Amino acid sequence: MGVLGAMARHLDTIIGPGVMLVYPLYASMRAIESPSTLDDQQWLTYWVLYSFITLFELSFYKILAWFPIWAYMKLVFCGWLVLPMFNGAAYIYENYVRQYVKKIGSYGGGSNYPEEQKKVLQMMSLDARKAVERYIDRYGSDAFERVIRAADKEARKH
Numbered sequence: 001m002g003v004l005g006a007m008a009r010h011l012d013t014i015i016g017p018g019v020m021l022v023y024p025l026y027a028s029m030r031a032i033e034s035p036s037t038l039d040d041q042q043w044l045t046y047w048v049l050y051s052f053i054t055l056f057e058l059s060f061y062k063i064l065a066w067f068p069i070w071a072y073m074k075l076v077f078c079g080w081l082v083l084p085m086f087n088g089a090a091y092i093y094e095n096y097v098r099q100y101v102k103k104i105g106s107y108g109g110g111s112n113y114p115e116e117q118k119k120v121l122q123m124m125s126l127d128a129r130k131a132v133e134r135y136i137d138r139y140g141s142d143a144f145e146r147v148i149r150a151a152d153k154e155a156r157k158h
Helices: 002-009 011-033 038-059 070-082 088-104 115-122 126-139 141-157
Strands: none
Touching: 011 038, 011 070, 038 070, 038 088, 038 126, 070 088, 115 126, 126 141
16 A cells, blocks of 8 residues: 555544644634624634544543544544534534523624524625625625525526
């Protein structure tokens, strides 16, 4: 097998740091500099989940050593959390964490967008979100609602 075989066996070690640390660090710095709170949600949720995964690994390392595919499962899961096409961390936040935080109370939202607009923005990539947020800031929420309705109407035609 040689070099290619060694690379295939250690794919998680080669790709893992980039997927699980380097790109999230870069995206987190971009999120800090952006005026939007939606990207902050994505990356704060990612780091919380990554911390839980790391604590789980440290706590159960002797058991996990018996599962050779654990590293690959972790890589795939972290890729799902990180990659903009999936926005897995944002999905987990919206569908699980947010409901829990609302039950506890003291959730202020942090964004002045209505719930329907937040859901639409959450499904977009970071760059698309920023463009839409600039549009909303410039033209207002009502203009964005009209755009959503027009796009929905056009989509139903086809």
